[in-house]
Amino acid sequence: MKKNITSRHYKGDLFKILCGISTIIALIVLALLLWDVWNDGHSWINLGFITNFPSRFPERAGIKSAIWGTIWLMILVTLISFPLGIGAAIHLQEYARKTRLTNIIEINISNLAGVPSIVYGILGLALFVRTLQLDRSILSGALTMSLLILPIIIISSQEAIRAIPTSIREASYALGATKWQTIRNHVLPYALPGILTGNILAISRAIGETAPLIMIGALTFIAFTPISLNDPFTAMPIQIFNWISRPQEEFHFIAAAGIIVLLVFLLTMNAAAILIRNKYQKYQKW
Amino acid sequence: MGTTAKSFSHKYNWIKEIIIEKLFLLCALLSILTTFGIILILLTETIGFFQEVSLIKFLIGTRWSPLLVPKSFGILPLINGTLIITVGAAVVALPLGLASAIYLSEYSSPNVRKIIKPILEILAGIPTVVYGYFALMFITPIIQDLFPNANIFNAASASIVVGIMILPMVASLCEDAMRGVPQSLREGAYALGSTPLEVCTKVVVPASLSGVLASFILAISRAIGETMAVTIAAGMTPKITLNPLESVQTMTAYIVQVSLGDTPHGTIEYQSIFAVGMTLFTMTLLMNIGSQMLRQKYREVYQ
Numbered sequence: 031m032k033k034n035i036t037s038r039h040y041k042g043d044l045f046k047i048l049c050g051i052s053t054i055i056a057l058i059v060l061a062l063l064l065w066d067v068w069n070d071g072h073s074w075i076n077l078g079f080i081t082n083f084p085s086r087f088p089e090r091a092g093i094k095s096a097i098w099g100t101i102w103l104m105i106l107v108t109l110i111s112f113p114l115g116i117g118a119a120i121h122l123q124e125y126a127r128k129t130r131l132t133n134i135i136e137i138n139i140s141n142l143a144g145v146p147s148i149v150y151g152i153l154g155l156a157l158f159v160r161t162l163q164l165d166r167s168i169l170s171g172a173l174t175m176s177l178l179i180l181p182i183i184i185i186s187s188q189e190a191i192r193a194i195p196t197s198i199r200e201a202s203y204a205l206g207a208t209k210w211q212t213i214r215n216h217v218l219p220y221a222l223p224g225i226l227t228g229n230i231l232a233i234s235r236a237i238g239e240t241a242p243l244i245m246i247g248a249l250t251f252i253a254f255t256p257i258s259l260n261d262p263f264t265a266m267p268i269q270i271f272n273w274i275s276r277p278q279e280e281f282h283f284i285a286a287a288g289i290i291v292l293l294v295f296l297l298t299m300n301a302a303a304i305l306i307r308n309k310y311q312k313y314q315k316w
Numbered sequence: 317m318g319t320t321a322k323s324f325s326h327k328y329n330w331i332k333e334i335i336i337e338k339l340f341l342l343c344a345l346l347s348i349l350t351t352f353g354i355i356l357i358l359l360t361e362t363i364g365f366f367q368e369v370s371l372i373k374f375l376i377g378t379r380w381s382p383l384l385v386p387k388s389f390g391i392l393p394l395i396n397g398t399l400i401i402t403v404g405a406a407v408v409a410l411p412l413g414l415a416s417a418i419y420l421s422e423y424s425s426p427n428v429r430k431i432i433k434p435i436l437e438i439l440a441g442i443p444t445v446v447y448g449y450f451a452l453m454f455i456t457p458i459i460q461d462l463f464p465n466a467n468i469f470n471a472a473s474a475s476i477v478v479g480i481m482i483l484p485m486v487a488s489l490c491e492d493a494m495r496g497v498p499q500s501l502r503e504g505a506y507a508l509g510s511t512p513l514e515v516c517t518k519v520v521v522p523a524s525l526s527g528v529l530a531s532f533i534l535a536i537s538r539a540i541g542e543t544m545a546v547t548i549a550a551g552m553t554p555k556i557t558l559n560p561l562e563s564v565q566t567m568t569a570y571i572v573q574v575s576l577g578d579t580p581h582g583t584i585e586y587q588s589i590f591a592v593g594m595t596l597f598t599m600t601l602l603m604n605i606g607s608q609m610l611r612q613k614y615r616e617v618y619q
Contacts, residue, residue, distance in 0.1 A: 046512070059439070070453065117343030125341070135344050146541025152354075184347070247575065270445050
């Protein structure tokens, strides 16, 4: 009997160790990935790499047009998707009654969040590039990316709004405020940190996406920075993909250098999101 | 006079409230419009495609060669490519993800969790093109060292990175499901003399099973739709094979391949990406709906 208990605990310890190792594997992989990219790419990063346009000569190739394309995309996607996403979240959390339509909208949004990004690319190609004749412009890219991240923005904004206690709203109504006044002056300000965190993460998803932009045809040689919405463009992930798919080995190192720049962008945004979350979580205790 | 102005402003406010409410409704309806847009566009071009290629040949044909004459559009090689990578990714991600979730939810201290969860979030936030690079430059050489006959583009390498990519999702969704299991169930099992392992495998995992399965399905559907890593690492060779060391082509990689070339609008190649896209969309949609139904079931039990 005693032996039985010992062996049960022995098995339990073994299992615990196995689970711990599984968890550590994820950390090791992340470390390996970052180390590999850094190792391959860091010696190629210099001022010229940031300020040069792409080139077929490795030593002259730079990421300038891709960085500008990504910045354009970030701004446009933010302008398009924030108001629409937050609006939809406000409708679902504050206005919508539990009707059939509301239910359909909610199920539909979580399904859209699971649609592969390349399908959004197909949508963008057929709708924005062909039907609306926006061509392979930065506007087509931004619209496609906005549709792609809208479900994520809606879901995270809904969560942030849901966390605001009903008593805040009731207090505002009791003082005679209308529904919109309550939302604008009380619900949104309190929910803003949560909304911002989710939205920044969604935007960082958008700037890392490659497939939809390839679909709408952004994979071309671009040696200028876009100055209007109708200009063709490139973006960092596409430029990286372009470099990876070239046969010469030097371009693979340049791709790694491009990845470092892209990851710095993404990590900065993630850090900003985490900072906002931590800063406001301290004060908000309902 | 004052009263008129006041009632005017009241009326103005009332109209404004209604307009704002409708504007928000429109924002929400946009999501329905997006779904309709996707389905409509996929259907229109797919119907055009099936006027030239028979549906039966598309579904059971074993040769996919859209660019070489004689053209042949049998989707099975692409499905084979997609599935071999999905299965490989599942083999990597599901056990590791489940074990990590068990560790985070049942064993680790809050401090350890505070460190590991953000790292998983970072892993989930790394762009897929970066995973593609990692597969081609880091994992493929290792595989070629171990198996000298492995192709430079191979399904194994792509499977491993896709597995790593979906691992954080499995871990975090499974952990959520396990934390949803009421503490009283665990305490009951301990009171009956169970060891932590038995509490875990006989109480927590079974109690959270629908949530765990839902996360598995969602992760597999993500793996099916994954594009850049498989395009970079698995190659562009549509073929029916079970050998993970060979180069294959997935549905997503085919769509990328066509859009990289300059395929004119209205040709059969152009339409074929919509037919493949439709197949991909249908597969992932069915899995997502299945996952949602499972999660719904799990919500009903503990709330």
